[in-house]
Amino acid sequence: MNPKKLARREMLERCIVRGLLVGGAASSHQQLLAMWQQSEAQAAKPTPTEVLGPFFKKGAPNEKNLRKAGAPGFPLRVAGKVYNTRGERVQGAQVDMWQADHQGRYDVQGYSYRTKLTVEGEAEYTLETIMPGHYSDRPAQHIHYMISAPGHRTLITQIYFATDPWFEGNPDKNYGKRGLVGNRELVRPVTLFEEGTPRAAVNFDIVLEKA
Template identity: 45%
Template sequence: MFGLLGTFLALFALAQTPPASCVAGQITPPVTEGPFYKAGSPQRTSLLEPGMAGTKLTITGEVFTRGCRPVAGAWLDFWQADAQGKYDNAGYRLRGHQVTDGTARYTLLTVMPGEYPGRTPHIHVKVRAPNGPVLTTQLYFPGARQNQGDMLFRQELLLQIRDTAAGKAGTFNFVLDSE
């Protein structure tokens, strides 16, 4: 199901991604880890599995220092609920970590997370520059009906989302409090 056509569409979405930006001193704010973090996720850029329900989502971006210097080799650990708002607490479904490339870019292939009681759809992430402190935060979706009712929601953590032939594409740049 996610064979050659899915890979092509994801790469096409990546090629259409707007250029990344950084504003010096605007640090990505932290948000609580929540109760569903599980250490030891597999290293992978795609969280998609055969038969997985939900709208496909490709997220791209870069990791910067507070001075807007790119952070190659930054570690990002993602975890999220599935399209029905359920987390896999037994295994590592919709969980994975990766490292930014030599230009500080990352790409995540996943599905749009569902909402669950008290929470708007979101994706958790931990980000760390090599030998730096860990930033734990969450990414949110513009226009989600529960955004304003979620006490953890932060406007500055909204993904920039657009529709694609494969589903949706989003961008987000992380700015770490490090030089």
């Protein structure tokens, strides 16, 4: 993509989303361009894979809000965009996401905390859910993903949360503890915002490889 054609706003957005720039920080155009180029180099890398795990279930509904009114657990919004390795947005992706409830239990009977989103338009997805709980086999909070799109390889991955006590305040140092998390990139920064009630937010852009 030609940087001259890229709007400053999108450059800023990508740098913030990828954790290169703290929101609101003033940067010269040169600094921003350098960060954007770094960001593009990252974007060219396909998203790291993770194990499927035993709790995937086919047939989840296309549901953007998994958080039922009054349900326990800390509200969480997960959002991101789907790209290919050339930095272009991928249309028509389907994103399965599944996670444990706040007590670390998967719903194996029904479809609580499971969805299969269809990503349309700007290739962005947003999911309202809760922070997953811990469970003993895999004691780092995580959300599972399976992403498929026409002409691309299906990607199976997971996200983790930098605020998780499992990382002891230092995900850079501790992400590999007990071999649980395969890639530092999958441990995502968590921000807080307020929309009625306090909520956590995580961005997770996905980069798919061509089939």
